[in-house]
Amino acid sequence: CAGTYGTPPILMRSGIGPADHLGSVGVPVRVDLRGVGANLADHPEVEINCGYRGAVRSAPLLHSVATFHSSAAASGSPPDLMLWMPEPVALDEGTRVFEIDVLLLKPRSRGTVRLRSADPADPPRIDLPNVREAVDVDVLAEGFRRAQEVANRPEIRRLCADPPSPQIADDDELRRFVRTNVYSIPHVVGTCSMGPSSDDGAVVDALGRVHGTEHLFVVDASMMPTVPSGFTHIPTIMIAERLSEQIGALP
Known part of the structure; x- marks a missing residue:
């Protein structure tokens, strides 16, 4: 729950992320999830x-x-x-x-969030989306x-x-x-996108469980697959309140 910029580096340094990128910075791959750090959306x-x-x-x-x-x-x-x-x-x-x-x-x-190195003290490389698409x-x-x-x-x-x-x-x-x-602005979301399958680039399911892992959850704005049509503060609180109840009720 470190946010859109902070959660992907934690996962990637733990070996959860795109295998080719993890290999390029010397991190052993535990779970190959290509969506970690991808899909960075903003206003x-x-x-x-x-x-x-x-x-x-x-x-x-x-x-x-x-x-x-x-x-x-x-x-x-x-x-x-x-x-x-x-x-x-x-x-x-x-x-x-x-x-x-x-x-x-x-x-x-x-855009994307990527590691510069395996060193936790090294800040991530953030490539903002800006307006690279002509539309x-x-x-x-x-x-x-x-x-x-x-x-x-x-x-x-x-x-x-x-x-x-x-x-x-x-x-x-x-x-x-x-x-x-x-x-x-920044209203950044999407770098651990929610979806039913990691094959589609999703990182977590509807409960925030990280695909391919057990007992590992992400609950922050990074799980929004698209940026809302408004400010992101209240939707982030809603996600946290809802999923904290559901995760707390798990056996």
Whole structure:
């Protein structure tokens, strides 16, 4: 239960993980599970600064959130975009900021968590997914366009002295902006993905039991096979509460 970044290294240094990778860092293989450390999913984000110059707090207390579907979303699917607007704040250097954060909620891009060595003191190598899939770039760019519309609304402009930035009209330029400026929020999940069979890349079953082992469980955000259409905090608590009851009831 060390989390999306921490659980895979513990398993891999114990010999549970992709056999070829374990062999490359000198760890004897106990259970060959190719899904350990794979399938790293996140909510990649870009932002637009609304140009606020009024009174601020040192940290935001109020947040406004709106989720919606992109033009690429399948009918009946969960929302795949979010606009997140924390109240204006002052940065460390005194700059006042009022941002609209654009989050891609259902990305297709995936990353990995891998060992640098067998040494437990050596931090893992984390390859964030960002927006390596072209469709993720397009959807996040569409969300940015929506954020531009909101930032230019009269209700927002009454509060903000400076124009929103960046102002990007050209579609190709916007795609380049997304690729260059995207960052992790981070809402990372998926590196010990839940599923019925290790043949499909799953690491744990629906109870959190690690495939191919006995009496070994994973209960944290790493077991979510896909990232939720929202913040990951509450789903992680729900998983922990539910599985703690079920595991505790086992003979």
